[in-house]
Amino acid sequence: MSDGAAALQVQQLLELLAAVTSLSDEETAVQAAVERAAQALEAEVCAVLTEGRVVAAVGFPAGTVPFSDLHAVVVRERDMLEVAGLGTCRAMSAAWGGSHPGDLVIARWGDDSFTAGERNLLRGMARMLELTLTMLRTLHSEKEMRARSELQAAENAQLAESLGEQQRLLLRLSVIQRAISRREPLEQILETITVAAHELLGDEIVGLWVRDPEAPDRAKLRSTVGLSINRLPSLSLGEAGAAGEAMRVGDVVVLDGYDHASPAIRDLTGGQLRASMAAPVHESNRIVGGLLVASYRPDRGYTAKDKQTLRTFAENVSLALTDAHTMNMVHLAVHDTLTGLASRGLFLERMTEQLATGELTALLFVDLDRFKEVNDTLGHAAGDQLLVVTAERIRSELRATDVAGRFGGDEFAVLLRGVSGLADAVAVGERLVKSLSEPTLIAGQRVNVQASVGIALSAADGEVAAELMRRADIAMYQAKRNGRNRCEVFTGEMLLEFAAGT
Amino acid sequence: MGVGRSTAVGSRSAAVEAALDAVTGPAPKLLMVFAAIGHDPTELLAGLREAAPGTPIVGCTTHGEIAPGGPTDGTVTVAALGGTGLTVRTAVAEHASGRQRDAGAEVAATAEPLADQPYRVLMMLTDGQIRDQESILRGAYGVLGAAVPLFGGASADGWRMTGGYLFYDDRVLTDAVVGIAIASEAPMSVSVKHGWDKVGEPMIVTSAGDGRVYTLDDRPALDVYLDRLGAPPEAYTDEEAFKQFALPRPLGVQRRSGVEARNLSTEVDLEGRSIGGGSAIDHGGLTWAMTGDEQSILAATDEACHAAIEGLKGEAPVGMLTFSCAALRAVLGDEGIQHEGARLDKWADGVPFAGFYTYGEIARTRGIDGFHNQTLAILALA
Numbered sequence: 114m115s116d117g118a119a120a121l122q123v124q125q126l127l128e129l130l131a132a133v134t135s136l137s138d139e140e141t142a143v144q145a146a147v148e149r150a151a152q153a154l155e156a157e158v159c160a161v162l163t164e165g166r167v168v169a170a171v172g173f174p175a176g177t178v179p180f181s182d183l184h185a186v187v188v189r190e191r192d193m194l195e196v197a198g199l200g201t202c203r204a205m206s207a208a209w210g211g212s213h214p215g216d217l218v219i220a221r222w223g224d225d226s227f228t229a230g231e232r233n234l235l236r237g238m239a240r241m242l243e244l245t246l247t248m249l250r251t252l253h254s255e256k257e258m259r260a261r262s263e264l265q266a267a268e269n270a271q272l273a274e275s276l277g278e279q280q281r282l283l284l285r286l287s288v289i290q291r292a293i294s295r296r297e298p299l300e301q302i303l304e305t306i307t308v309a310a311h312e313l314l315g316d317e318i319v320g321l322w323v324r325d326p327e328a329p330d331r332a333k334l335r336s337t338v339g340l341s342i343n344r345l346p347s348l349s350l351g352e353a354g355a356a357g358e359a360m361r362v363g364d365v366v367v368l369d370g371y372d373h374a375s376p377a378i379r380d381l382t383g384g385q386l387r388a389s390m391a392a393p394v395h396e397s398n399r400i401v402g403g404l405l406v407a408s409y410r411p412d413r414g415y416t417a418k419d420k421q422t423l424r425t426f427a428e429n430v431s432l433a434l435t436d437a438h439t440m441n442m443v444h445l446a447v448h449d450t451l452t453g454l455a456s457r458g459l460f461l462e463r464m465t466e467q468l469a470t471g472e473l474t475a476l477l478f479v480d481l482d483r484f485k486e487v488n489d490t491l492g493h494a495a496g497d498q499l500l501v502v503t504a505e506r507i508r509s510e511l512r513a514t515d516v517a518g519r520f521g522g523d524e525f526a527v528l529l530r531g532v533s534g535l536a537d538a539v540a541v542g543e544r545l546v547k548s549l550s551e552p553t554l555i556a557g558q559r560v561n562v563q564a565s566v567g568i569a570l571s572a573a574d575g576e577v578a579a580e581l582m583r584r585a586d587i588a589m590y591q592a593k594r595n596g597r598n599r600c601e602v603f604t605g606e607m608l609l610e611f612a613a614g615t
Numbered sequence: 616m617g618v619g620r621s622t623a624v625g626s627r628s629a630a631v632e633a634a635l636d637a638v639t640g641p642a643p644k645l646l647m648v649f650a651a652i653g654h655d656p657t658e659l660l661a662g663l664r665e666a667a668p669g670t671p672i673v674g675c676t677t678h679g680e681i682a683p684g685g686p687t688d689g690t691v692t693v694a695a696l697g698g699t700g701l702t703v704r705t706a707v708a709e710h711a712s713g714r715q716r717d718a719g720a721e722v723a724a725t726a727e728p729l730a731d732q733p734y735r736v737l738m739m740l741t742d743g744q745i746r747d748q749e750s751i752l753r754g755a756y757g758v759l760g761a762a763v764p765l766f767g768g769a770s771a772d773g774w775r776m777t778g779g780y781l782f783y784d785d786r787v788l789t790d791a792v793v794g795i796a797i798a799s800e801a802p803m804s805v806s807v808k809h810g811w812d813k814v815g816e817p818m819i820v821t822s823a824g825d826g827r828v829y830t831l832d833d834r835p836a837l838d839v840y841l842d843r844l845g846a847p848p849e850a851y852t853d854e855e856a857f858k859q860f861a862l863p864r865p866l867g868v869q870r871r872s873g874v875e876a877r878n879l880s881t882e883v884d885l886e887g888r889s890i891g892g893g894s895a896i897d898h899g900g901l902t903w904a905m906t907g908d909e910q911s912i913l914a915a916t917d918e919a920c921h922a923a924i925e926g927l928k929g930e931a932p933v934g935m936l937t938f939s940c941a942a943l944r945a946v947l948g949d950e951g952i953q954h955e956g957a958r959l960d961k962w963a964d965g966v967p968f969a970g971f972y973t974y975g976e977i978a979r980t981r982g983i984d985g986f987h988n989q990t991l992a993i994l995a996l997a
Contacts, residue, residue: 127899198762
C-alpha cells in the first residue's frame with residue numbers, strides 16, 4: 114500500500130469519526146456511517162445489518178433493500194451483489210462484536226476489486242461504528258437515567274409542595290372551625306374564611322354572596338377581600354357572575370373572562386376580571402349563597418385541586434351559617450320573640466341556677482301601669498312597640514350578668530345576681546321606675562306610662578324560685594296598691610295583708 | 616433535441632424566438648430555458664407559452680448561456696426535448712432550505728414510474744442560494760438508488776449575488792428544486808471533469824463544521840490558504856480582493872479517485888479567518904491549494920466531452936446539455952470561454968447542445984456524491 118493510499122484511508126477514518134460522533138442518536142449516526150463509508154470507498158451501496166435486519170442502507174431504490182442478498186455477503190456466501198438497474202457489483206463486509214454486534218456491507222460497481230487497504234479501511238470503519246454506537250447507547254442510558262432521576266426529583270418537589278399546601282389548608286380550616294365552635298360572631302367567622310381563601314388560593318378577589326332574605330332570587334355581597342361592598346346593591350342571580358351561577362346550579366362554577374358579565378360586575382371590577390370560580394354555600398341543606406374567588410391575571414386557570422379547596426372553604430361557610438341559624442332558633446325558643454328578653458321558662462331556669470349558688474339574689478317584678486289603655490286606644494301594634502321600648506329601657510339599667518325576662522302581657526321580671534344588700538336592689542328598682550316613666554313617642558303620639566316594681570330578696574337558707582317569685586309578686590301588688598309608679602320591698606306584713614285579702 | 620437562442624432585448628420576443636428555433640419536430644416533450652438574469656421572468660414564460668402551448672417548461676437564470684457558436688450573456692437559450700423513445704416527467708419541491716434531503720427525495724419520486732425504461736436520468740435544477748446541496752442529492756439517491764445517474768446545476772444570477780430564479784411551467788420560483796426525469800430507449804451518459812492541479816504539500820483540516828473550515832494545520836484556515844499560494848496583501852483583508860484571488864484557486868479535497876475542487880470565493884469570513892467551501896469539508900481531511908489555467912481547463916473540457924460521448928456505448932449523440940461553472944469564467948476570461956465554446960462545438964460536431972454557467976454542477980455516475988464546483992458537467996443523449 115502506498116503512503117498516499119494509507120494517508121487517504123487514515124483521513125477517511127477520521128472523516129467517518131467526525132461525521133458519526135457529531136450525531137446524537139443511533140439512527141442518524143448509522144445512516145451517516147453508511148453514507149460516509151460509501152463515499153470513502155466510492156461505492157454505490159452500503160448497508161448496516163444488526164439483529165437480523167437492515168437498519169440503514171444507501172444505493173437501493175426506496176423500499177427494495179434485499180436483506181437476504183446482503184446477508185449472503187455477511188456470511189461470506191457471496192462476494193457479489195446484484196444492484197437493480199446497475200448490475201453486478203463487487204461486495205465485501207466487516208463485522209463488529211460487543212453487546213450489539215453488526216455488519217457493514219459495501220458494494221461497488223465496476224471492474225476494480227477491493228484492495229487490502231480498502232478491506233482494512235472497512236474493518237476500521239466497522240470497529241469505529243461499534244465504538245460510536247456503544248458510546249451513544251451509554252450516553253442514551255445515562256440520559257435516560259438522568260431524565261428518570263430528574264423526573265423523580267420533580268415528582269418529589271411536587272409532592273412536597275402539595276403536602277405543604279395541604280398543611281396550610283388544614284391549619285386555616287382548624288382556625289375557622291375553632292371560631293365556629295367557640296361561637297365567635299358570625300361576621301368575624303365569615304371574614305376569617307374569606308381571608309383564608311384569599312391567602313390559600315392566591316386570587317386578588319374573594320367574595321361571599323348570600324341570598325337576599327327579602328328577595329330570594331337576588332344576592333348580596335356579605336364579606337369580601339379586594340372588593341368594595343358599599344358600591345354594590347343586591348343583584349339578581351343572573352347578574353351575580355360565577356357566584357350567582359354556582360347558586361343556581363348548586364355546584365362549583367368556573368368562568369373565563371368577563372365578556373358577558375353584567376354591567377354591575379364590570380363596574381365593580383373595572384372590566385379587568387379574567388377568571389372566576391364560585392362554590393355554593395348551604396344553610397341547613399338550602400343553597401343560601403356562593404363563595405367566589407376571582408383574578409385579574411390573564412394566565413389564571415383553576416385546577417381540580419383549586420376547585421376542591423374552594424369547595425372546602427364553602428363547606429365551612431355553610432357550617433358557620435348553619436350553626437348560627439341553629440343558635441338563632443334556640444335563642445328564639447327560649448326568648449320572648451317580641452322583646453328578645455328571656456321567656457318565663459328560661460328566666461325560671463336561670464333563677465333556679467342562681468339560687469343554687471347561695472349568693473344573695475334580688476328578684477324584681479315590673480308591671481306597667483295603664484298598659485291596657487294604650488293597647489285599647491292606640492292598637493296592638495302600638496302596644497307591642499311600647500313593650501319593646503320597655504324591654505330596652507329595662508335592659509339598659511342592668512349589668513351584663515343580670516337577667517331580664519318577660520312573663521307575658523305587660524309583666525317583666527329582673528334577676529339581680531350577687532347583690533350586697535337590699536339597698537342595691539332598691540336602687541335598681543327606683544332607676545327602673547324613673548326610666549319607665551319617661552314619655553315615649555309611639556305612632557306619632559306621646560305616651561306616658563308608669564311602672565310598679567316589687568322587690569324580694571332571696572333568703573339565706575336556700576329557697577325555691579317559686580317562693581321568691583310569690584314574694585316579689587306580692588310586693589309589686591303592694592306598689593300598685595300604694596299608688597303605682599313606685600317600688601316596694603316585700604315584707605312579712607305584706608304577706609299577712611295579702612292572705613287577709615285586704 | 617433542438618436548441619434556439621435569441622439576443623432580442625424584449626424578454627417575451629426573445630423567448631418566442633428562441634423557442635421557435637428550438638422546436639424542430641412536432642409536439643416537443645419539454646422546453647428547457649436558460650436565461651440571463653436581466654430578463655423579465657414573467658414575460659419570458661409568456662413567450663415560451665405562446666411559442667409552444669401546453670409543453671412543460673423548466674429552466675433557470677444563468678451567469679452566461681451556452682449553445683453552439685460560443686457562450687453568450689444576456690440571451691434566452693432554449694433546448695426542446697422530444698422524439699420517439701423519450702419520456703419526460705417533471706416535478707418541483709418548494710421551500711427546500713432546511714429540508715434539502717426531503718426536497719431531493721420529492722423530485723426524485725417523479726422518476727420512479729419510469730423504471731421500466733432502459734435508460735433513466737434524473738436532472739435537477741436547484742436555486743444556487745440553497746446551502747448544503749449535497750443533501751438534495753442524498754435525498755434523491757435515497758429514493759432512486761445507484762441505478763439512476765443524477766445531473767443538473769444550480770441557478771446563477773450573473774454575479775449579482777442577489778439570487779437567481781427557477782422556472783417551472785408558468786411559475787417563477789426561488790428556494791426550490793425542479794426535477795426532470797428523462798427516460799429513453801437509447802443510452803444517456805453523464806460525465807464531469809475539472810482542470811485543476813494540486814499545488815505543494817497537503818494541508819490537514821484540523822477544525823471544521825457547518826460547511827466551514829476554521830483551521831488548517833492548526834492555524835487559521837484563511838491565512839494558511841493564502842500563505843500557501845503567496846496571495847497579495849489585499850486578499851487577506853478585502854473581501855472582493857479575496858474573491859478575485861480565490862475564484863481561480865479552489866481548495867482540493869482528496870477522494871479515492873482524485874481530488875475534488877471546492878470554490879472558496881463566496882463564503883470567506885475575514886474576521887474569524889475561516890473559509891467556506893459551500894459543501895462539507897470534514898475534520899481530518901486532506902486538502903490542497905489548487906490552480907489551473909486555460910490550458911488545463913480546456914483539457915478538462917475535452918475529457919468531459921469525450922467521456923460523455925463514449926458513455927453512449929457506440930451510439931451517436933443527438934444532443935447534449937453542458938453545464939459549466941461560473942467560477943471558470945474568472946480563469947478563462949471572455950476570450951477563454953469562447954475557446955471553451957469552440958471545443959464544445961468541435962465535440963458536438965453539429966449536434967445541438969445547450970447549457971449555462973452555473974453556481975454548482977450536479978453529476979453523479981459513480982459512488983453517492985455528485986455535487987461539484989468548478990467543473991464541466993455534460994449529459995449526452997443518444
